[in-house]
Amino acid sequence: xxxxxxxxxxxxxxxxxxxxxxxxxxxxxxxxxxxxxxxxxxxxxxxxxxxxxxxxxxxxxxxxxxxxxxxxxxxxxxxxxxxxxxxxxxxxxxxxxxxxxxxxxxxxxxxxxxxxxxxxxxxxxxxxxxxxxxxxxxxxxxxxxxxxxxxxxxxxxxxxxxxxxxxxxxxxxxxxxxxxxxxxxxxxxxxxxxxxxxxxxxxxxxxxxxxxxxxxxxxxxxxxxxxxxxxxxxxxxxxxxxxxxxx
Numbered sequence: 143x144x145x146x147x148x149x150x151x152x153x154x155x156x157x158x159x160x161x162x163x164x165x166x167x168x169x170x171x172x173x174x175x176x177x178x179x180x181x182x183x184x185x186x187x188x189x190x191x192x193x194x195x196x197x198x199x200x201x202x203x204x205x206x207x208x209x210x211x212x213x214x215x216x217x218x219x220x221x222x223x224x225x226x227x228x229x230x231x232x233x234x235x236x237x238x239x240x241x242x243x244x245x246x247x248x249x250x251x252x253x254x255x256x257x258x259x260x261x262x263x264x265x266x267x268x269x270x271x272x273x274x275x276x277x278x279x280x281x282x283x284x285x286x287x288x289x290x291x292x293x294x295x296x297x298x299x300x301x302x303x304x305x306x307x308x309x310x311x312x313x314x315x316x317x318x319x320x321x322x323x324x325x326x327x328x329x330x331x332x333x334x335x336x337x338x339x340x341x342x343x344x345x346x347x348x349x350x351x352x353x354x355x356x357x358x359x360x361x362x363x364x365x366x367x368x369x370x371x372x373x374x375x376x377x378x379x380x381x382x383x384x385x386x387x388x389x
Contacts, residue, residue, distance in 0.1 A: 152200030248366020
């Protein structure tokens with residue numbers, strides 16, 4: 143199977159920069175050329191690059207900030223996704239959408255792809271769940287639910303009462319890049335890409351031994367108790383592809 147022509151939104155974001163480094167063949171127009179809140183720029187980019195796959199990574203991702211800037215968050219995550227889907231409907235393009243573990247309530251953890259999402263715990267999560275629902279209007283789509291942190295833990299405190307399967311971006315991005323390159327072989331419309339279940343504090347301590355333990359009660363926004371994802375489907379796919387995995 144030949145390599146598809148891939149167009150990336152959000153190429154200047156944290157994940158976008160990682161994906162561009164891992165997939166140098168990907169086309170990632172700058173924000174001035176492709177702004178998902180401006181439908182005319184989407185139409186122009188699709189006409190210019192004629193992609194076979196569109197990877198939609200552009201998003202408002204500041205969870206706490208979303209509570210203060212609800213209009214901006216909605217305009218980017220929901221309206222922007224709506225503009226993109228509207229432009230792609232009627233084409234044969236495969237849309238790969240970067241979603242989040244926050245679409246789940248986060249009361250029990252180890253969520254599978256076919257578990258019912260919601261109710262959401264904060265405004266950012268709401269916008270991502272609505273956007274994911276819009277993406278499902280596309281006949282050909284793949285929603286990748288994932289979660290990542292910068293390469294270094296950015297805060298002095300990490301919570302011991304929040305369980306997650308997120309990891310650092312340099313750990314997660316290669317798997318997302320792999321899924322993108324093989325997206326036409328993936329027989330699902332939803333895929334969880336993450337690592338093992340642990341507390342946010344345990345994750346933080348892997349790269350910053352000075353991080354202090356704290357509680358989510360200190361957070362400026364409501365957070366889930368356990369937002370970990372079941373990644374059995376992803377591990378099975380990599381096994382079928384003959385890709386060595388950590389035990």
